[in-house]
Amino acid sequence: MITARPPLTTIAAIAAAPILLLSGFAWAGGWIGPPRIGGGTIADALESNAGKHEGYRRAHAKGVCFTGYFDASGGADALSRTPLLRSGRHAVIGRFSTGGGKPFATDGRNVFRAMALQLTGPDGEIWRLAMDHTPIFPVATPEAFVALQRAARPDPSTGKPDPAAMKAYLARHPETRAYQDHIAAAPLPDSFANSTYYSINAFRFIDGAGSAHAVRWAFEPEAAFGALDKAALASLPTDHLFTDLGARLARGPLRWRMIVTVAAPGDRTDDATVPWPAGRRRIDAGTLTIARAEPEESGACRDITFDPTILPDGIALSDDPLLAARSAAYASSFGRRAVEAPGPSAVGKTLSQKGR
Amino acid sequence: MPHRFPLAIRLLHWTMALLIIAMLFIGAAMVSTASPAYASLIALHRPLGIAILLLAALRLVLRFATGAPPLPADLPRVQQRAARGAHILLYLAMIGLPLIGWAMLSAGGYPVRLTAGFVLPPIVPRDALAYGLLRQTHGLIAFAFFALILGHLTVALIHRFVRRDGVLETMGFARAAALDPELAEPEEADEPEVEPAETPGP
Ligand code: HEM
Numbered sequence: 001m002i003t004a005r006p007p008l009t010t011i012a013a014i015a016a017a018p019i020l021l022l023s024g025f026a027w028a029g030g031w032i033g034p035p036r037i038g039g040g041t042i043a044d045a046l047e048s049n050a051g052k053h054e055g056y057r058r059a060h061a062k063g064v065c066f067t068g069y070f071d072a073s074g075g076a077d078a079l080s081r082t083p084l085l086r087s088g089r090h091a092v093i094g095r096f097s098t099g100g101g102k103p104f105a106t107d108g109r110n111v112f113r114a115m116a117l118q119l120t121g122p123d124g125e126i127w128r129l130a131m132d133h134t135p136i137f138p139v140a141t142p143e144a145f146v147a148l149q150r151a152a153r154p155d156p157s158t159g160k161p162d163p164a165a166m167k168a169y170l171a172r173h174p175e176t177r178a179y180q181d182h183i184a185a186a187p188l189p190d191s192f193a194n195s196t197y198y199s200i201n202a203f204r205f206i207d208g209a210g211s212a213h214a215v216r217w218a219f220e221p222e223a224a225f226g227a228l229d230k231a232a233l234a235s236l237p238t239d240h241l242f243t244d245l246g247a248r249l250a251r252g253p254l255r256w257r258m259i260v261t262v263a264a265p266g267d268r269t270d271d272a273t274v275p276w277p278a279g280r281r282r283i284d285a286g287t288l289t290i291a292r293a294e295p296e297e298s299g300a301c302r303d304i305t306f307d308p309t310i311l312p313d314g315i316a317l318s319d320d321p322l323l324a325a326r327s328a329a330y331a332s333s334f335g336r337r338a339v340e341a342p343g344p345s346a347v348g349k350t351l352s353q354k355g356r
Numbered sequence: 357m358p359h360r361f362p363l364a365i366r367l368l369h370w371t372m373a374l375l376i377i378a379m380l381f382i383g384a385a386m387v388s389t390a391s392p393a394y395a396s397l398i399a400l401h402r403p404l405g406i407a408i409l410l411l412a413a414l415r416l417v418l419r420f421a422t423g424a425p426p427l428p429a430d431l432p433r434v435q436q437r438a439a440r441g442a443h444i445l446l447y448l449a450m451i452g453l454p455l456i457g458w459a460m461l462s463a464g465g466y467p468v469r470l471t472a473g474f475v476l477p478p479i480v481p482r483d484a485l486a487y488g489l490l491r492q493t494h495g496l497i498a499f500a501f502f503a504l505i506l507g508h509l510t511v512a513l514i515h516r517f518v519r520r521d522g523v524l525e526t527m528g529f530a531r532a533a534a535l536d537p538e539l540a541e542p543e544e545a546d547e548p549e550v551e552p553a554e555t556p557g558p
């Protein structure tokens with residue numbers, strides 16, 4: 001049926017269709033147009049800062065698994081319809097970690113102590129929480145997160161960040177300076193067991209009638225507070241926090257109260273650098289009991305990612321832009337480490353050396 | 357001999373073409389950003405992807421039951437074979453890609469949430485390495501799928517505007533009288549007057 005050579009206009013018109021579609025795709029994927037920050041960009045920034053440690057989390061690389069349970073008191077039942085907050089006991093697996101991307105870093109640093117949890121409800125629904133020991137975060141947006149990582153990147157020749165880059169960053173980000181002031185002044189807990197862990201980001205609880213309530217939460221320890229001497233951090237044994245945790249758990253389980261703070265009208269839910277004023281309504285939602293710790297090699301926590309957007313029905317995201325950014329970054333970090341062979345953990349290494 | 361696909365298949369073809377292209381754009385866009393759009397796009401990506409899987413299964417059943425109109429007799433054998441191969445790959449991708457998406461989330465320990473209260477069960481056991489490999493495969497197959505669709509679209513347009521052999525019309529909705537006179541047949545002849553023996557399978 002081919003009659004003659006098709007005219008050029010026909011060929012051009014035919015070629016235009018796939019070319020248009022391809023250009024649209026390239027635009028959608030961000031390959032053309034202004035550069036975008038994706039989960040991969042964030043993982044790259046973390047890697048360029050801490051070095052690339054194959055098989056480990058790109059942040060909070062040093063950690064230990066634990067198991068326990070959460071006894072919901074039912075106190076938050078009126079705010080959220082999730083069965084996980086209705087009175088009852090739910091299985092917990094989790095992970096303690098310290099901030100940073102180095103799996104064998106020393107514990108003698110003024111950095112995040114963190115607790116990640118996965119609660120499993122009666123119907124199998126899960127809730128993941130990843131919390132730090134500070135009530136605020138240094139940045140409010142993924143753009144600022146990446147800018148901070150880049151400014152803090154150690155210069156290969158000195159091993160220290162370029163002070164000029166950091167100064168320029170801080171000039172543009174007073175919220176990071178406020179965070180630095182906070183962490184410099186606040187006492188540094190001397191144990192995972194006596195730290196308070198904060199959601200930092202706001203979430204929304206959805207009640208049985210479908211109304212939303214803006215909340216933040218914190219896990220407040222039963223163990224008495226003790227602070228490290230910040231001047232003597234350099235002399236702290238490398239795995240101090242992890243050894244201490246093992247010793248405490250050998251004596252008995254550790255407990256935290258889950259305190260839900262309800263926002264008052266006007267409180268900002270989209271900025272993790274701003275704490276809510278004191279005097280907000282506080283609800284005791286239940287008690288977390290941690291019974292046993294296990295190195296990542298044999299524990300259940302290593303091969304999951306504590307993406308804080310994994311929520312049960314009845315708990316929803318707020319307008320805090322960090323939540324989606326965390327989800328994208330955790331997925332990227334998880335995707336990378338999943339295809340790399342996992343290495344030994346600091347705790348596992350110590351145990352196997354002792355065993356020998 | 358039917359000169360076009362049964363109405364149900366034509367409707368499915370175009371609905372799914374739109375959905376699949378939308379999904380490719382959504383997928384590429386969501387991994388490019390860490391803005392709040394990431395969370396909303398991924399919440400859309402999962403249910404749409406599973407919808408495509410269900411529609412593809414339905415379509416395959418219909419296709420096996422009804423067959424397809426023959427390609428023009430003067431189309432060279434290699435091209436007939438290539439068309440058949442490409443169509444099989446398209447079917448494989450529209451079923452395989454959502455299955456890989458579901459399997460990868462299962463392996464990674466992510467709940468496969470479709471709507472607020474509805475979570476699909478995992479289809480493979482938890483395994484981090486499997487998650488990582490499936491995640492890479494999902495991306496690679498998605499891009500290959502898109503390339504295949506571009507080729508498929510281009511060839512369809514060549515049939516329509518260069519060969520003018522009525523192949524595009526086999527997926528079209530034009531009234532028979534509006535087609536080339538030589539292709540025109542009474543409307544009734546449209547619907548499945550099946551000859552599965554002629555083209556078994558996709
Ligand atoms: C934009 C802001 C943030 C980014 C880009 C980010 C990035 C990351 C990444 C890439 C991981 C490793 C995930 C994995 O491989 O599974 C991680 C782990 C973690 N992050 Fe964040 N994070 C952010 C904010 C926060 C905040 C606000 C908190 C606390 C409230 C937090 C607490 C944690 C904890 C506890 C872990 C360790 C989880 C575990 O033990 O597996 N992060 N973060």
Ligand code: HEM
Nearest residue numbers: 331379380383384387402405406408453454457458495498
């Ligand atoms: C026809 C159906 C589908 C198409 C065309 C499609 C397409 C895509 C594309 C193009 C990407 C980006 C890949 C990359 O850049 O590496 C992607 C990623 C992804 N898709 Fe799909 N997909 C489909 C079905 C599904 C299904 C059914 C699920 C899950 C139930 C799913 C879950 C995901 C996830 C989780 C990601 C990666 C997100 C991340 O790592 O940040 N997809 N998809």
Ligand code: HEM
Nearest residue numbers: 373376377419424443446447505509512523524526527558
């Ligand atoms: C996401 C996009 C698309 C997919 C997945 C897709 C898939 C398919 C498949 C699997 C077939 C084979 C039908 C069978 O034998 O059972 C087919 C046939 C066809 N498609 Fe598409 N298609 C897409 C987009 C398009 C577009 C954009 C066009 C045209 C501009 C088009 C035109 C056709 C035509 C004309 C046929 C009939 C070919 C024949 O009879 O051999 N398709 N398509």
